[in-house]
Amino acid sequence: MKAISAAQQSERIPLVDLKAQYRVLAPEMQKAIAEVLETQNFIYGPAVERFEKEFASYIGVRHCVALHSGTAALWLMLWASGVGPGDEVITTPLTFFATVEGILLCGAKPVFVDVDPRTLNMDASSVERALSPRSKALLPVHLYGQPADMEALRAVAERRGLILFEDAAQAAGSLYRGLKAGSLSRAASFSFYPGKNLGAYGDAGAVLTDDAELAARVRRLSNHGSERKNYHERLGFNVRPSSIQAAVLSVKLRYLEQWNERRRALAESYRRLLGGLPGLSWIEESAHSRSNYHLFVVRHSRRDALLEHLRGQGIEADIHYPVAAHLQPACGSARLPAGSLPHAEKAVGEILSLPLFPEMTQIQLEKVGRAVAGFCRRA
Numbered sequence: 001m002k003a004i005s006a007a008q009q010s011e012r013i014p015l016v017d018l019k020a021q022y023r024v025l026a027p028e029m030q031k032a033i034a035e036v037l038e039t040q041n042f043i044y045g046p047a048v049e050r051f052e053k054e055f056a057s058y059i060g061v062r063h064c065v066a067l068h069s070g071t072a073a074l075w076l077m078l079w080a081s082g083v084g085p086g087d088e089v090i091t092t093p094l095t096f097f098a099t100v101e102g103i104l105l106c107g108a109k110p111v112f113v114d115v116d117p118r119t120l121n122m123d124a125s126s127v128e129r130a131l132s133p134r135s136k137a138l139l140p141v142h143l144y145g146q147p148a149d150m151e152a153l154r155a156v157a158e159r160r161g162l163i164l165f166e167d168a169a170q171a172a173g174s175l176y177r178g179l180k181a182g183s184l185s186r187a188a189s190f191s192f193y194p195g196k197n198l199g200a201y202g203d204a205g206a207v208l209t210d211d212a213e214l215a216a217r218v219r220r221l222s223n224h225g226s227e228r229k230n231y232h233e234r235l236g237f238n239v240r241p242s243s244i245q246a247a248v249l250s251v252k253l254r255y256l257e258q259w260n261e262r263r264r265a266l267a268e269s270y271r272r273l274l275g276g277l278p279g280l281s282w283i284e285e286s287a288h289s290r291s292n293y294h295l296f297v298v299r300h301s302r303r304d305a306l307l308e309h310l311r312g313q314g315i316e317a318d319i320h321y322p323v324a325a326h327l328q329p330a331c332g333s334a335r336l337p338a339g340s341l342p343h344a345e346k347a348v349g350e351i352l353s354l355p356l357f358p359e360m361t362q363i364q365l366e367k368v369g370r371a372v373a374g375f376c377r378r379a
């Protein structure tokens with residue numbers, strides 16, 4: 001990789017600029033965190049209760065159970081729903097590996113189906129072929145913030161008696177047929193990892209559901225399987241939420257809609273700037289979804305060279321994700337041979353996430369656009 005000059009360094013464009021966001025939020029954040037410090041209530045407490053109410057109401061479901069991370073949310077959502085050893089969960093190979101970890105941690109087997117090459121979301125039309133008598137649930141991921149084809153997935157789930165879940169980690173504020181991602185299934189998991197559209201100042205996550213019993217089970221499992229201190233009816237774990245993170249998230253939730261709007265406007269600017277460039281395409285938005293543009297992802301057959309070109313100009317593009325989940329050694333016996341899921345495997349060699357964050361300026365976006373155009377015209 002070429003060295004970056006000092007001048008180029010100073011014009012560095014990050015994938016996400018959390019410092020720029022903090023500069024705007026600092027007074028509100030410091031006040032919110034100071035309030036938690038005053039209570040000295042660091043786990044659960046009023047800040048967590050408040051965020052749970054606010055986020056459930058924002059998503060449009062009855063219950064939000066705040067947890068330590070999105071990974072914990074996936075794991076407990078499945079575990080509390082009865083997914084366990086001997087069960088198969090149909091999911092997508094294009095995701096952050098935590099989706100698969102959630103299934104494996106329950107002792108169940110992830111069964112991968114290929115993606116729709118236009119959206120890179122799980123291809124609902126491939127699901128039937130992947131079903132077996134052990135199939136228990138469908139776990140689509142709203143990749144890059146774009147909701148999966150939930151209507152088609154719900155139809156399969158209803159026909160075959162499967163539980164439909166959502167990994168909505170990337171989709172805070174996204175819409176599908178006018179409804180919020182996270183309200184479209186039995187239960188949804190969210191991640192509030194700092195770089196997410198709604199990001200905490202550390203790890204955090206949540207399970208969202210209309211099912212009161214399921215919510216209560218998730219809560220119990222997250223707190224050592226206990227409802228009453230020192231009494232443990234069931235085995236659980238400790239993935240309880242942090243009050244400071246909940247307070248941070250309550251502040252940020254007030255801005256989420258405007259941030260997502262800005263991301264959509266920036267995505268539109270990218271499409272205008274990049275339209276018609278030889279060899280370049282991007283992930284399409286399907287008719288019924290309104291993405292929160294967690295990521296703006298382009299495709300190019302010489303992706304690695306494009307990435308090197310951009311990094312050489314101080315532009316921190318990145319790859320989400322460079323290895324399809326079904327090829328990861330950690331899948332163990334659920335791992336599939338290379339060539340099994342051709343759309344996903346082709347995509348991982350071509351996808352590139354360009355910088356996109358609400359505070360991004362038009363000047364920054366145009367710099368990225370010029371750099372991408374320069375590469376495509378010479379490639």
Ligand SMILES: Cc1ncc(COP(=O)(O)O)c(C=O)c1O
Nearest residue numbers: 069070071096098169191192193
């Ligand atoms: C699709 C997806 N699922 C699950 C997770 C896991 O969330 P966390 O990092 O909060 O554990 C993430 C985020 O990193 C994600 O992008």
